[in-house]
Amino acid sequence: MKKLWWAIGGVVAVLVLAVLVGPWAYGRFIAEDDAPAASVSTEGAQAASGSVDGQWTVVPGKAPNQTAAGYTVHEILNGASVTVVGSTGEVAGSATVEGEKLTAGEVSVQVAAITTDQSRRDAQFRGNVMDTDTHPTATFTVDEPVDLSGLPEDGSVGTVTAQGTLTLKGQSRPVTVDIEVLRSGDDLIASGSIPVTWTDFGVQPPSLGFVTVDGRGTVDFLISLARS
Template identity: 85%
Template sequence: MKKLWWLVGAVVIVVIAVLVGPWFYGQFIAEDDAPAASVSTEGAEAATGSVDGQWTVTPGQGSNQTAAGYTVHEILNGASVTVVGSTGDVTGTATVEGEKLTAGEVTVQVATIATDQSRRDNQFRGNVMDTGTFPTGTFTVDSPVDLSGLPADGSVGTVSAQGTLTLKGQSRPVTVDIDVLRSGDDLIASGSIPVTWTDFGVTPPSLGFVTVDGNGTVDFLVSFARS
């Protein structure tokens, strides 16, 4: 009889763990990630010189360190969370002539994008993005962008850019609003590009313990210095 009660108790504990575990995780463990980095005016200075010239992506400094990645919503172990992955492994150039951005390209090493979960990152690099075959993502400016209205007093202005986003070897036209800060002799820009993952041949994971939304954003904060 004692053995029977022990077995019944063990079954009850397992059932409770299965039913309550996801709720407990969602209520007390799971948290949304901090939002993707965006232009900060902390420590900003008035712009020096003209915005015209050749510009190169730099690591940045302070709150404006160069980073790029993604934001998605997922259900993980029953909890609804917002996930942000990022990397500082970003390169690129820009050309400004007559106060217009006439050319620009930013390249991200996708394999180095990381979150706080190594299991998620392994799935991202392998089954999701196949970074062994498609190691980079790029954004290229397709049409001139007027920068003449950007403030020169250390505050942020916003411009709209038409470009091409390439992920997993698939290229699509996109439009993005970009916040831009001219601080001293630096140019800092950030934005989020809305994407439908299947447009780029990316299948959002649905593995039982995790389900990822079909839409998200590609995010960037890029610091430029004169070449």
């Protein structure tokens, strides 16, 4: 009988230890931050050719400047503090540049295609969080002209500030974003991160016991454009 009680006690001790130590061990040895969202790279960049004026269309691009968009958010998962980055290459859009000013521009993202390294997280994101069946796309549109005349033409990166409208889950809000822009050969490449408070867009950050998501994050984009 004593051996039986010792055995039962050992099992209970192991279970208690797993409950108490499991989240700590996950955070210490397993959980890792995701790689940061993609941004403009000057690897292989060339001097700009021709004028920046014209009609531009979002294209897939080439590594390391492949078109992608998504989000960055901080969460507590199983007791571990991690930064999560979700992204997709299913991005469309266009831009108009006249007199070295960006006079019109729109980027559209297929929200259901955004993925991370966790399928369960992605399922929650598509369903309860973003309701992608009802709101399949997120968009950013430029509302005011953006001066591009100061952009470098030597294959280095310049920065401009854009005023626009971000639409998530059917809710539109004015936003300001600093955009890194690279003119390389006959290509135009741009990236930026838009700070957002999720509830401003009707998005409720999950809090499910095993995971809690911050109320703020960023909407990220890297877009390659070619002349239409």
